Amino acid sequence: xxxxxxxxxxxxxxxxxxxxxxxxxxxxxxxxxxxxxxxxxxxxxxxxxxxxxxxxxxxxxxxxxxxxxxxxxxxxxxxxxxxxxxxxxxxxxxxxxxxxxxxxxxxxxxxxxxxxxxxxxxxxxxxxxxxxxxxxxxxxxxxxxxxxxxxxxxxxxxxxxxxxxxxxxxxxxxxxxxxxxxxxxxxxxxxxxxxxxxxxxxxxxxxxxxxxxxxxxxxxxxxxxxxxxxxxxxxxxxxxxxxxxxxxxxxxxxxxxxxxxxxxxxxxxxxxxxxxxxxxxxxxxxxxxxxxxxxxxxxxxxxxxxxxxxxxxxxxxxxxxxxxxxxxxxxxxxxxxxxxxxxxxxxxxxxxxxxxxxxxxxxxxxxxxxxxxxxxxxxxxxxxxxxxxxxxxxxxxxxxxxxxxxxxxxxxxxxxxxxxxxxxxxxxxxxxxxxxxxxxxxxxxxxxxxxxxxxxxxxxxxxxxxxxxxxxxxxxxxxxxxxxxxxxxxxxxxxxxxxxxxxxxxxxxxxxxxxxxxxxxxxxxxxxxxxxxxxxxxxxxxxxxxxxxxxxxxxxxxxxxxxxxxxxxxxxxxxxxxxxxxxxxxxxxxxxxxxxxxxxxxxxxxxxxxxxxxxxxxxxxxxxxxxxxxxxxxxxxxxxxxxxxxxxxxxxxxxxxxxxxxxxxxxxxxxxxxxxxxxxxxxxxxxxxxxxxxxxxxxxxxxxxxxxxxx
DNA sequence: GACCTGCTGCGGGCTG
Numbered sequence: 001x002x003x004x005x006x007x008x009x010x011x012x013x014x015x016x017x018x019x020x021x022x023x024x025x026x027x028x029x030x031x032x033x034x035x036x037x038x039x040x041x042x043x044x045x046x047x048x049x050x051x052x053x054x055x056x057x058x059x060x061x062x063x064x065x066x067x068x069x070x071x072x073x074x075x076x077x078x079x080x081x082x083x084x085x086x087x088x089x090x091x092x093x094x095x096x097x098x099x100x101x102x103x104x105x106x107x108x109x110x111x112x113x114x115x116x117x118x119x120x121x122x123x124x125x126x127x128x129x130x131x132x133x134x135x136x137x138x139x140x141x142x143x144x145x146x147x148x149x150x151x152x153x154x155x156x157x158x159x160x161x162x163x164x165x166x167x168x169x170x171x172x173x174x175x176x177x178x179x180x181x182x183x184x185x186x187x188x189x190x191x192x193x194x195x196x197x198x199x200x201x202x203x204x205x206x207x208x209x210x211x212x213x214x215x216x217x218x219x220x221x222x223x224x225x226x227x228x229x230x231x232x233x234x235x236x237x238x239x240x241x242x243x244x245x246x247x248x249x250x251x252x253x254x255x256x257x258x259x260x261x262x263x264x265x266x267x268x269x270x271x272x273x274x275x276x277x278x279x280x281x282x283x284x285x286x287x288x289x290x291x292x293x294x295x296x297x298x299x300x301x302x303x304x305x306x307x308x309x310x311x312x313x314x315x316x317x318x319x320x321x322x323x324x325x326x327x328x329x330x331x332x333x334x335x336x337x338x339x340x341x342x343x344x345x346x347x348x349x350x351x352x353x354x355x356x357x358x359x360x361x362x363x364x365x366x367x368x369x370x371x372x373x374x375x376x377x378x379x380x381x382x383x384x385x386x387x388x389x390x391x392x393x394x395x396x397x398x399x400x401x402x403x404x405x406x407x408x409x410x411x412x413x414x415x416x417x418x419x420x421x422x423x424x425x426x427x428x429x430x431x432x433x434x435x436x437x438x439x440x441x442x443x444x445x446x447x448x449x450x451x452x453x454x455x456x457x458x459x460x461x462x463x464x465x466x467x468x469x470x471x472x473x474x475x476x477x478x479x480x481x482x483x484x485x486x487x488x489x490x491x492x493x494x495x496x497x498x499x500x501x502x503x504x505x506x507x508x509x510x511x512x513x514x515x516x517x518x519x520x521x522x523x524x525x526x527x528x529x530x531x532x533x534x535x536x537x538x539x540x541x542x543x544x545x546x547x548x549x550x551x552x553x554x555x556x557x558x559x560x561x562x563x564x565x566x567x568x569x570x571x572x573x574x575x576x577x578x579x580x581x582x583x584x585x586x587x588x589x590x591x592x593x594x595x596x597x598x599x600x601x602x603x604x605x606x607x608x609x610x611x612x613x614x615x616x617x618x619x620x621x622x623x624x625x626x627x628x629x630x631x632x633x634x635x636x637x638x639x640x641x642x643x644x645x646x647x648x649x650x651x652x653x654x655x656x657x658x659x660x661x662x663x664x665x666x667x668x669x670x671x672x673x674x675x676x677x678x679x680x681x682x683x684x685x686x687x688x689x690x691x692x693x694x695x696x697x698x699x700x701x702x703x704x705x706x707x708x709x710x711x
Numbered sequence: 712g713a714c715c716t717g718c719t720g721c722g723g724g725c726t727g
Contacts, residue, residue: 076716104718127717135719163716257713286715314714335713366712469717537712626712 002030007060009095014056023049025214026056029185032212033057039184039203041155043191044214046319046345050187051084051153055091058149058185064097064120068146071121072182074129074167075153076318078103079294081123083321084153088121097121103128118143126167127468130401133173134462137405140177147180152202154319155186159199160385162470162672165394168387168423172204173402176417184209189319190341192382201387204422219354220344222374226564229362233263238360242329243271245358246309247278249326250300253311254343256332258285259530264331265311265505266528280308283505285315287476287533289485292504297322311505317342324348331360333370335538338382340373364568365627369540371558371569372547383541389426390689392682393674396435397470400444400454404462408451411436431682438679461677472673474534477513479503479520486522489531495520500528537626542604542696545629549584549602552576578709588704590640596622597640599631603700610697614648617657644706649698658684 002022003011014022022030025044032040034057042050062070073088075081081101089099098120100110104127114122122143132140150171158164171184184203191199200209227238246253246268255264261283269281282296296310300322316322317339328347334340348355359374361367395418402414409417418424418432436452439445443455454462461467476488477495487503494501499510501522508522552573561569579589584602591598601608605626612624615633622633633640659680662668668687669675675686688694 078717125717131718157716161716315716317715332712339714463719465718465720467718471716473717533713538714540712 002027005031005034005060006056010056010060010091013091013094023053023214024216025050025212026053028212028214029053030057032210033183033185034061037183039186039200039205039209041186041188041191041196041199041209041211043188043211045190045216045218046342048214048216051087052091054151054185054187055088058151059091059095059097062148064095066146068118069114069120069122069143070147071149071151072144072147073121073123073151073153075123075125076157076163077154077320078105078125079297079320080153080318081106081125083319085123088123092121099123115139115142126163126170129170129174130166130468133170133177133405134401134467137177140174144174145178145180147174147178147182150174150182150184152184152186154188155199155202156188156191156195157318158202159191159195160387162388162391162394164202165388165391165423166397166470168202168204169394169398169421171202172421172423173405175204176420189345190382192338192380192384194382194384198385198387201422217380218345218348220357220377221354222357222359222560224359224361224367224371224374224558224561224565226361226367226562226568234260234267234362238362239264239267239271242360243268243277246327246329247272248307250307250324251309251327251329252316252325252343252346253309253329253331254313254334255311256313256334258287258313258533260331261285261311261313262502262505262530265309266502266507268309268311269505278307280306281505282308282310283503284310284312286313287489287531288487288504291485292487300325314339316346322346324353326356328355328357329360330357330370332362332366333359334373335540336383337373337376337541337544340377341382344377361565363627364572367565367568368548368551368572369544371551371561372544374560375547375551376543381543383543387423388689390685391423392427392431392435392678393672393686394470395424395427395432396439396444396677397674399436399439400458400462400467403445403452403454403458408448408453410450411447411452414452435678435682439677442677444677470673472670475518477518477520479508479522481508481522481524489520490533492532494529494532500525502528502530537605539605540626540629542607545602545604546584548629549581549600553579553581553584579707580710581707583705586703586705587707590706590708592637592708593632596632596634597637599633599640599706601629601631601700603629604693604696606691606693607696607700610692610694611700613657613661613692614652614694614697614701615643617652617654618643618648641706644701644704648701654688654694655681655684658687662687 025042026049029042042053044050064070081103085101092099100114100122102122102124158167196211200206203209227235253264255261265281265283284293284296325347328343344355344357359370361370415432419429440447444458446453446455474490476490478488479486495513497510501508507525507528509525511523512521581587589600608624612622615622620633620635622631624631672686675683
């Protein structure tokens with residue numbers, strides 16, 4: 001049915017590919033895209049043919065003889081653009097449609113050629129769109145004035161993050177600048193019912209956006225193993241077991257940090273060398289050199305014969321094509337259910353194959369958390385994500401970008417343009433005015449007669465290559481060996497001549513350090529330590545903690561646990577045996593200690609941080625342990641009960657406390673690259689909006705009942 | 712107790 005609607009060249013393409021039938025998401029999308037002008041979100045699991053579901057009907061529908069770029073494909077990753085380029089070019093090969101890559105590493109003369117003769121399909125990143133607006137806004141019109149479709153790949157990766165807000169703003173600016181009438185097609189992995197409304201908001205027109213979902217779920221087999229970690233590094237028992245588990249298959253191992261990724265890769269390789277196993281052990285994360293990463297991806301994708309093991313971080317979570325793997329190993333719990341879903345989806349990618357995951361854990365609370373994530377995965381729960389409605393920091397970034405783009409814009413016009421942008425819908429006009437006033441005062445912007453232009457400080461900020469992205473990056477040392485790039489590592493005391501490090505699944509000795517140009521020269525060595533990388537800690541969703549609580553208080557037995565896991569679960573359940581819990585949403589176990597009280601909140605990280613902050617305002621210091629979601633509060637029982645039962649909200653001045661905390665500790669705002677340029681009042685607002693969850697914390701304190709152990 | 716993502720313009724040197 002859907003097949004017949006496609007144009008003849010596309011049907012020919014399908015016949016040549018010998019596809020016997022269209023995939024479900026393709027069959028659903030083709031008639032909708034061909035016959036309506038709606039925006040669509042195509043949600044379907046990895047490797048289910050989403051790219052073709054969008055491009056088969058788009059190429060059928062669009063007349064590529066018209067002047068101007070007809071289709072703009074936006075991707076969060078350069079690597080994905082390079083992957084998709086091959087697929088889309090293959091689709092277009094008999095149709096004389098030009099496909100052009102447009103990102104920071106793409107060929108410049110091909111970009112120039114496109115500007116001279118704008119046509120076909122362009123593959124781009126959000127930052128490159130931003131750069132075009134800032135440096136060559138006339139090109140935006142030349143290229144895109146006749147645009148018919150925008151395809152956004154991995155659109156879920158933009159949901160609930162600053163980069164998504166930037167993308168929303170850019171989509172609006174694109175439409176306003178070019179007057180083009182385009183439809184938006186978002187491609188997404190599973191997003192969960194909870195997120196349909198939020199993901200529709202990205203197009204800027206919820207009413208016109210429809211979601212098409214393929215709910216087919218693959219069978220997943222999971223097995224849990226437990227090896228208590230005693231030292232800093234993994235124990236030999238775990239490594240040996242992991243080796244036997246992985247040496248006869250194609251495997252991905254996810255150990256949750258770059259340092260541990262290196263440790264696993266190097267140590268498994270060493271075991272393999274000793275027993276004469278295969279040598280295909282790799283590490284893959286952001287600090288491994290790009291070319292090495294590409295060669296690892298390529299090995300996995302093209303090699304049929306040999307087994308391999310890639311130890312990796314979330315770099316291999318998104319849609320980069322690495323072919324099929326037999327098995328996924330997770331070491332200690334993921335920080336979210338959606339991360340677990342993506343990682344599991346990496347195995348058994350062929351239709352009809354089941355996915356296989358083995359979960360190793362090394363601490364009892366990590367074990368419980370991973371069991372909770374697995375339980376929620378089976379119940380089809382995914383963390384709900386929320387588009388920030390008062391993104392004053394992104395607003396400031398876009399103000400500077402728009403000022404540069406227009407080189408002179410009337411103040412009223414600038415304000416109006418911001419107000420009309422759906423991404424800033426809930427920011428009031430007087431707030432925009434106030435932020436502009438502050439920008440004028442600090443010379444980010446300047447007013448000449450009634451026109452706004454970039455100020456001196458603003459020029460300095462916008463003319464940096466760091467301007468185009470809304471996320472922060474750390475500065476690193478570049479590591480190379482005899483002219484060959486290995487990767488990067490951040491500054492640490494470990495950077496010293498003679499020290500040995502692990503990187504790109506190999507051991508190296510530092511031969512030379514150049515502190516002026518941040519370069520490290522290394523030679524191969526035999527033994528070393530993983531480099532230390534710093535991170536800030538993730539946010540666990542409350543539902544994961546609730547599930548942990550439920551598991552603790554249930555008698556359910558899990559066939560997917562090995563004997564060690566079973567006894568750890570018993571141990572944990574025994575610890576909580578004497579708490580009588582009637583209502584998981586209200587009852588809070590507490591333990592009286594000598595000078596403090598231990599409160600098991602079983603709530604999310606943001607709520608925990610907020611509760612700690614509230615207690616600090618009230619004069620009670622506390623220690624937060626995110627492993628078991630507990631707060632050890634320096635308080636007595638009467639005080640604690642008082643705080644839990646009274647209306648705390650009215651008694652504290654949150655804004656004042658955050659202001660003081662900000663003065664004391666500037667790193668508070670580290671999550672926001674552009675927040676530092678805002679007036680303090682707005683900094684406080686974004687901290688409340690994105691760092692904390694005070695509504696969640698107040699509601700927790702109000703409804704909770706403290707439960708002591710039965711005697 | 713974390714992970715990830717992106718990038719201009721210009722000038723100089725080299726290659727085809």
